[in-house]
Amino acid sequence: MLVDVKTLTGNWDAGYALHKHVLSTTYLGDDEHGHPRFDTVRSEPGEALYKLKYRSDWTQVGPLADQLRQSLLPRFREVGLIVPMPPTVHRVRQPVAEIATQLGRLAELPVFTDLLSKTACVGAPQLKNLTGKDEKAAALAGCFAVKDAIGGNGPWNALLLDDLFDTGASMEAACTALRAYPKIGRIYAATITKT
Numbered sequence: 001m002l003v004d005v006k007t008l009t010g011n012w013d014a015g016y017a018l019h020k021h022v023l024s025t026t027y028l029g030d031d032e033h034g035h036p037r038f039d040t041v042r043s044e045p046g047e048a049l050y051k052l053k054y055r056s057d058w059t060q061v062g063p064l065a066d067q068l069r070q071s072l073l074p075r076f077r078e079v080g081l082i083v084p085m086p087p088t089v090h091r092v093r094q095p096v097a098e099i100a101t102q103l104g105r106l107a108e109l110p111v112f113t114d115l116l117s118k119t120a121c122v123g124a125p126q127l128k129n130l131t132g133k134d135e136k137a138a139a140l141a142g143c144f145a146v147k148d149a150i151g152g153n154g155p156w157n158a159l160l161l162d163d164l165f166d167t168g169a170s171m172e173a174a175c176t177a178l179r180a181y182p183k184i185g186r187i188y189a190a191t192i193t194k195t
Contacts, residue, residue: 015189019043065102080156086118144177154183165191
């Protein structure tokens with residue numbers, strides 16, 4: 001899988017994505033119903049992520065996890081555990097949790113799928129209706145909760161894993177919640193792709 005590692009800027013200690021999500025988009029005109037059509041060329045990690053999330057191609061989990069292990073994990077010092085970002089959309093199988101679990105197997109690291117949760121933010125608008133990072137950050141303030149799921153005293157360095165990095169508002173809100181948990185030391189951010 002061809003990668004072009006990108007830096008992720010935020011309130012974590014270090015962060016990276018495997019590649020850009022989309023390499024190019026060409027407008028092809030409107031279809032018979034007046035809807036615009038596009039030819040979208042994705043990076044290899046972007047195409048694998050697209051197939052996983054929108055075509056339920058679960059064979060993409062292994063290659064994506066292995067690429068994270070090879071290309072990103074060595075960039076972080078002494079990762080002690082993996083924390084997948086909580087899902088926004090309910091699915092029977094969650095792509096980020098599946099990738100995190102497989103990465104944990106490959107790297108022999110514990111994965112805490114229930115450590116971080118997204119709580120109901122009463123009155124907050126849906127993120128898809130917001131465009132700027134500041135608007136999204138305001139809507140996400142206090143929307144993540146941490147469950148005391150780690151045994152021992154810690155602190156352990158955590159790899160916070162997500163699929164697609166856009167503004168970073170969600171990961172920053174999650175990172176803020178994790179920083180308040182005394183069993184977490186450094187926090188590293190990793191995503192498959194970046195917009």
